[in-house]
Amino acid sequence: MTLLSLHNVTKTFGGLTAVNGLTFDLAMGETVGLLGPNGSGKTTALNMISGYLPLSDGSITLAGHAIGELGSERIAHRGVARTFQLVRALPSLSVGENVLAALAFRKAPLWGREAETRIETLLSDVGLAGRASQPADSLTYIDLKRMELARALASDPQLLLLDEWLAGLNPTELRAGIDLITSLRQRGITILLVEHVMDAVRALCSRCVVMNAGTKIADGPTSEVLADAEVIRAYLGEDHA
Numbered sequence: 697m698t699l700l701s702l703h704n705v706t707k708t709f710g711g712l713t714a715v716n717g718l719t720f721d722l723a724m725g726e727t728v729g730l731l732g733p734n735g736s737g738k739t740t741a742l743n744m745i746s747g748y749l750p751l752s753d754g755s756i757t758l759a760g761h762a763i764g765e766l767g768s769e770r771i772a773h774r775g776v777a778r779t780f781q782l783v784r785a786l787p788s789l790s791v792g793e794n795v796l797a798a799l800a801f802r803k804a805p806l807w808g809r810e811a812e813t814r815i816e817t818l819l820s821d822v823g824l825a826g827r828a829s830q831p832a833d834s835l836t837y838i839d840l841k842r843m844e845l846a847r848a849l850a851s852d853p854q855l856l857l858l859d860e861w862l863a864g865l866n867p868t869e870l871r872a873g874i875d876l877i878t879s880l881r882q883r884g885i886t887i888l889l890v891e892h893v894m895d896a897v898r899a900l901c902s903r904c905v906v907m908n909a910g911t912k913i914a915d916g917p918t919s920e921v922l923a924d925a926e927v928i929r930a931y932l933g934e935d936h937a
């Protein structure tokens with residue numbers, strides 16, 4: 697069953713077409729990579745799916761309902777959560793308070809004892825068990841990313857958009873990060889993953905959509921897409937095709 701559907705989605709900034717007629721579907725439970733060289737429009741696509749940017753043209757549906765006209769809060773309430781390329785934490789608060797802020801903005805907000813229990817579960821799910829009282833600004837980079845993921849999971853999303861969540865991790869952290877995303881996939885969360893770390897893409901994504909200069913140039917099984925001459929050319933230049 698299709699969860700997310702983009703049809704002819706387009707975004708222009710003045711004279712620049714950042715996303716040009718993007719069309720693809722995500723099936724319920726799929727983990728799909730959204731790939732492409734720098735500046736190809738991946739983050740702009742995530743921004744439109746999550747309602748942070750209005751569409752210039754086209755349509756987006758979630759479980760059959762049009763969401764292209766809704767703002768970010770209403771889209772979040774329909775079960776779409778995301779992480780950002782640059783982690784958006786509240787550094788002056790504790791780890792638990794950061795997650796509490798996300799629980800408070802859910803469609804069904806949680807407070808008090810119920811919230812405390814949920815915070816512990818969420819932190820445990822992302823590998824931060826028992827760390828609720830730690831100041832957020834004392835976290836290492838990977839733990840900050842784990843906390844951001846806990847905040848995204850606070851809304852019990854059916855669709856999770858990860859924008860380079862694995863970027864900047866060392867090999868050990870990367871392994872842990874891949875395992876963590878795998879555990880989310882096993883829980884049935886549908887994931888759209890913008891990622892440049894190809895080992896992670898191979899490990900996590902059965903399918904990839906590739907963009908270049910705003911346009912989709914490939915969509916298919918990961919191994920086929922990564923061997924596609926046009927994709928290799930887009931990433932590495934003419935000499936490598």
Ligand SMILES: Nc1ncnc2c1ncn2[C@@H]1O[C@H](COP(=O)(O)OP(=O)(O)OP(=O)(O)O)[C@@H](O)[C@H]1O
Pocket residue numbers: 709712714732733734735736737738739740741
């Ligand atoms: N708010 C904006 N205003 C004007 N131009 C923008 C804006 N956001 C993105 N762009 C432009 O749109 C194009 C696509 O950018 P986008 O960030 O979506 O690419 P990307 O594929 O996510 O790149 P990266 O892999 O480097 O994150 C770029 O040329 C970028 O400069």
